[in-house]
Amino acid sequence: MDWLRDHPEVKTIRVAAADLNGVARGKRIPARFADKLLTEGTKFPYSVLNMDIWGEDVENSPLVWQAGDPDGLLMPTERGFMPMPWLDAPTALLPLWMFHPDGRPYDGCPRQALARVAERYASAGLTPVVATELEFFLIDDSKFGELQVPPSPRSGKRRTGAETLSLRALDSFDRFFTDLYDSCEAMDIPADTAISEAAPGQFEINLMHQPDPLKAADDAWLFKLLVKGVARRYGFAASFMAKPYHLFNGSGMHMHFSVLDSRGNNIFDDGSEAGSERLRHAVAGCLQAMPGSALIFAPHENSYDRLVPNAHAPTGIGWAYENRTSAIRIPSSGHKARRIEHRTPGGDVNPYLTTAAILGAALNGIEDGRDAPAPITGNAYDHPLAQLPGSWGEAIDAFEASPEMRRIFPQHLIENLVMTKRQELHYMAELSDAETVELYLDTV
Known part of the structure; x- marks a missing residue:
C-alpha cells in the first residue's frame, strides 16, 4: 500500500x-x-x-x-x-x-511450478543465480499480412537490412529505448545492455543476474509486457514471436545461470578453465532433459521455424565452451562468474516454465551425479548429435512421456499443458500463414 x-x-x-x-x-x-x-x-x-x-x-x-x-x-x-x-x-x-x-x-500455476524447483534448491542448500537475454523485433504491422521494419522516429526512414551491433540502428529508435529504460527503472526491471541484432528491426536487451529465480522470471515476464506496451505508444509493434520473418533469424530468450552454495561460493567454479565436476553434472542434466523440455522452449507452431540449422538457434543436443552454435554454451568468464548459458528457448516462451525446466534439469543432473558427454568443438550443426524434436507434435509427445519432466513439474501441469497444446495444434492447422503471424505477433 x-x-x-x-x-x-x-x-x-x-x-x-x-x-x-x-x-x-x-x-x-x-x-x-x-x-x-x-x-x-x-x-x-x-x-x-x-x-x-x-x-x-x-x-x-x-x-x-x-x-x-x-x-x-x-x-x-x-x-x-x-x-x-x-x-x-x-x-x-x-x-x-x-x-x-x-x-x-x-499445481497448474506456472509461477508455482518455478517456486517448487526453487524449493528443491533451497532444500539442498543451493541458490540459483539467473539472468535472461531477450531478443525481440520492432515491427510495422499496420497492413494485415505484411510485416516490415517501422520507420525511425528520428529520420522517418526504414532500415531493411540486418545491422548487428549497430549504433545507428539503436539511435534510430533512441526515444523508444530511452522511454523503455525509464519504464524498466520505474518497474524495478534490471535492464542492462541493449544491442541491435542480426535481423532487420531486431534487438536484444539483457536483464541482470538475480539470486532469486522467481524474481528473474518475474523480470522477464514483466519486461515482455512492458516492451510490447511501450512500442504501441510509438505506433508500432514489439514482438517476441520466435520467427516473424522466414528469411531472417528468429528471437531467443537465452538464460544464464550459476549456483551458489550456502557460503555463497559458485559450485560451477573449481579454479580451472573447464569448471567444476558439478558444472558438468548440471550440463548433463540439461542435455538429458532437452527432448522432453523442447515443448517448453518451443511452445508454439512458429517456434519450430526458428530451430533450423545455421540460423543461430540450436538443433542438436550438445554443449561446448564459448561456442554459440551449441545448445548449451559455457561462456568465457572469470572463475567467480563461471556459468551455463542455455540457448534453446525462443523469445515466445513462458519465462516461469522455462526457468523451471532449465533449473530443474540442472538439479536433476547434480543430484544424479550424471556425467556429461565430451564438449564439441567447431560448428555444432556439422556434428552427428541427437536432435531436438523436429515438429510441434513430436515435442508434445516427448514432453508428455518424459521422466525428466515428471521430476520437475507436477503431473497436473503436465496434463494441462499437453491438452492445451494438442488443442492448439489441431486448430492452428486451419490458419493461413498471415493469420498465424497475426495471432502470435502480440500474444507471445
Missing part, C-alpha cells in the same frame, strides 16, 4: 497472473479496493491459467465442465504494486499467482 499512497494519481489497478502460455490474465479494479486485494486476494477460475492461445477453454478439460469451473484464489506475489507506464491513465499493476482456497499452491 505504500506505493499506492505515494501515487495518489493512480485510480485503477490491473491484477494479472501468467497462464501456461505466459499470457497475462486478469481484471481491472478501482484503486479504492486495494486493501481488500492485499488481504483477501481475488478469484479466477482455475481454467483461466489453462486457456489456449486464443483465450478459449480447453475442450474436455476436467477443470471446466466436469468440475463445474471452480475458482482458485489469486494472491499478490512479492512484487507488489508497480506502474504501467505504457497506459495513458496512471495505473498500477499487481502481479498474482494462484492457490487453492485453503492456501495450498495450485
